[in-house]
Amino acid sequence: MADDEEEVGEEENTNNFGSYEGDRNEKRERHGFGKATLSNGEYIKNKRHGQGIFYYPDGSKYEGEWNDNVRDGHGIYTYPNNDTYEGEWRNHQREGTGTYTYAATSMS
Incomplete structure (x- = not known):
């Protein structure tokens, strides 16, 4: 099932994701x-x-x-300058064990 929606905000916690093709519930x-x-993956109740x-x-x-539309658990964030952080996230924030790698030097 597909839908086409205009992107309203730049934040990922908005429920408006652009066009979507995939499974839907009874609602x-x-x-x-x-x-x-903009977002590919699993959804539960529109999140x-x-x-x-x-x-x-x-x-x-x-x-x-992701958990309830926020970064939560293990993930890799790639910054615009190609630096990366791979590790744990809680409520959109880096938390716990992780490694930040600087793209310019490839050093962690």
């Missing part, structure tokens, strides 16, 4: 596996949940676990 919410213009990838307007990208 026509995104639920199950889907593919969207990212489980594994997914989100591409930000500034060129950065998060690939990892």
